[in-house]
Amino acid sequence: MATATNFRPRQVTNANAIEMIGVHKWFDKFHVLKDINLTVRAGEKIVICGPSGSGKSTLIRCINRLEAHQRGRIIVDGTELVEDLKRIDAVRRDVGMVFQQFNLFPHLTVLENCTLAPVWVNRLPKAEADAIAMHYLTRVRIPEQAGKYPLQLSGGQQQRVAIARALCMSPKIMLFDEPTSALDPEMVKEVLDTMMQLAKDGMTMICVTHEMNFAREVADKIVFMDRGEIVEANTPERFFSNPVQERTRLFLAQVL
């Protein structure tokens, strides 16, 4: 198998990886994001938590433009997400995403799931894409599953494939949307360990999760959302020891 000769993980080149400035979004008349202001610096790890329906998924989906916002500005590593953005594919390449439900292609093997976009979008030679995929499958500790189909794997293994698949595009930023919520409890740790490793390697990350031990250990900043607003954003120390808002306290009482 070829080695990944030309392969270099990419990094955010601007001081701010993501800037959201006065962002609003509506679904028809429903005001789902209200005046969101959030700056993520290069290499920072942000955890977003909050009740179901508070707009967490919508917020991170706006960052790779799976959803469009209607007011305010979103700038991803120097590129503003605007209506007539020609290079939306470039932004999507910069921003990897991992979903609650894995979203693997069931009819493709683990290896094929990992090489599809590198070959078809990034035009990498197949042998090189294979080598990169094996590199990341090794990093998420399942290289031996490369020839299997997703449904032959446990949920935790499938989610690690999803993480490896995203990394194969060499993203500058990774977004995680409740990546452990669909897993049986005994599989949560293996996925969180993978995410922690990625954090230690310096990846810029936004993780929507209610895993508060993960947040405590990894997050530079914890953001609490409720009803479309950022209610509170603080370091883990302050967030847990001295939540400013009553809504934050009530939420913490439920998840801790």
Ligand code: ADP
């Ligand atoms: P969370 O991830 O915090 O649970 P979401 O961002 O998924 O919240 O959803 C926020 C609100 O927006 C919810 O009330 C949800 O029903 C609504 N919503 C989400 N997606 C859509 C959509 N495509 N069309 C209309 N409403 C939506």
Ligand code: MG
């Ligand atoms: Mg959600």
